Amino acid sequence: MAVISRDEIFDKIKDVLENALGADSDEITMDATLIGDLGAESIDFLDISFKLEQEFSIKIDQGELFPENLMSDDTLVVDGKLTDKAMEILREKMPHVDFTKLDEQRSVDQLSEVFTVASLVDFIERKTAA
Amino acid sequence: MRWMWIDTITAFEEGTRMHAVKNLSLAEEHLHDHFDGSDGLEPCAVMPGSLIVEGMAQTAGILVGSVNRFREKVVLAKISKVELDQDAVPGQCLRYEAEIERMDGVGASTTGVVRRLDHADGEWHEIGRIDLIFSHIDNNTGGREFPEENFVFSDNFRQILVAAGLDRLIDQ
Numbered sequence: 001m002a003v004i005s006r007d008e009i010f011d012k013i014k015d016v017l018e019n020a021l022g023a024d025s026d027e028i029t030m031d032a033t034l035i036g037d038l039g040a041e042s043i044d045f046l047d048i049s050f051k052l053e054q055e056f057s058i059k060i061d062q063g064e065l066f067p068e069n070l071m072s073d074d075t076l077v078v079d080g081k082l083t084d085k086a087m088e089i090l091r092e093k094m095p096h097v098d099f100t101k102l103d104e105q106r107s108v109d110q111l112s113e114v115f116t117v118a119s120l121v122d123f124i125e126r127k128t129a130a
Numbered sequence: 131m132r133w134m135w136i137d138t139i140t141a142f143e144e145g146t147r148m149h150a151v152k153n154l155s156l157a158e159e160h161l162h163d164h165f166d167g168s169d170g171l172e173p174c175a176v177m178p179g180s181l182i183v184e185g186m187a188q189t190a191g192i193l194v195g196s197v198n199r200f201r202e203k204v205v206l207a208k209i210s211k212v213e214l215d216q217d218a219v220p221g222q223c224l225r226y227e228a229e230i231e232r233m234d235g236v237g238a239s240t241t242g243v244v245r246r247l248d249h250a251d252g253e254w255h256e257i258g259r260i261d262l263i264f265s266h267i268d269n270n271t272g273g274r275e276f277p278e279e280n281f282v283f284s285d286n287f288r289q290i291l292v293a294a295g296l297d298r299l300i301d302q
Binding site for chain 1: 207209210226231232234235239255263265
């Protein structure tokens with residue numbers, strides 16, 4: 001696979017997000033959060049995932065890009081907070097995400113803050129370099 | 131009223147594409163209200179765009195559901211794109227042409243073209259495009275549980291499949 005630059009990846013991701021979320025081009029910055037800033041809802045993650053696969057000719061496994069069914073596992077979330085086990089799994093499975101933004105409380109509500117446009121760019125960069 | 135917005139299946143390729151036809155009749159009650167002239171304009175019967183989307187959703191939904199023999203509860207989760215260029219009115223016939231673009235355990239995306247039969251030349255002319263995303267809700271519940279019974283694919287769907295000679299797709 002031809003090496004693709006980070007700028008090219010960002011431009012393509014911008015197209016994907018404009019299309020999937022109806023977001024304005026100038027709203028889509030590297031720091032923009034998918035949920036908070038760009039208004040993504042849960043089903044949009046499936047849409048984004050499908051569109052990234054097409055755009056970059058890659059295969060994204062279920063749960064690879066975004067966490068799934070965290071809430072239904074009571075060893076991962078207790079009282080609305082991510083457990084140590086959850087953090088370990090998330091860090092291992094999602095090296096493209098910067099979890100340092102989560103504070104000590106590790107509330108699941110904060111998870112929406114770590115999924116940014118930059119995390120998508122990192123994900124694609126790793127994936128296309130593999 | 132039965133919530134069926136397709137009349138028959140006219141083409142089916144498993145896991146790939148499906149065509150369904152909808153005949154519009156002046157006897158359909160909803161057409162009497164849309165538009166009924168209460169806005170001061172001349173009454174005219176036009177099929178609501180939302181019901182054209184529903185027709186495509188039923189077509190694509192059957193196509194997606196048939197892959198797993200209707201064991202999964204396939205629900206419309208997102209309307210990715212709707213472009214309708216022309217109205218559909220009584221006496222006309224619509225054809226929904228749906229294709230699966232991508233599918234996995236979580237859901238599926240479909241693309242679709244709406245065509246209208248032109249009685250003058252006998253040709254099917256494209257009048258719209260509708261892309262959809264379906265979710266397999268049993269795999270996306272976020273901890274919520276749904277009834278065992280598949281409430282999505284009811285007897286009405288079964289009847290349409292049987293009429294099209296597609297009984298083999300129904301999980302016995």
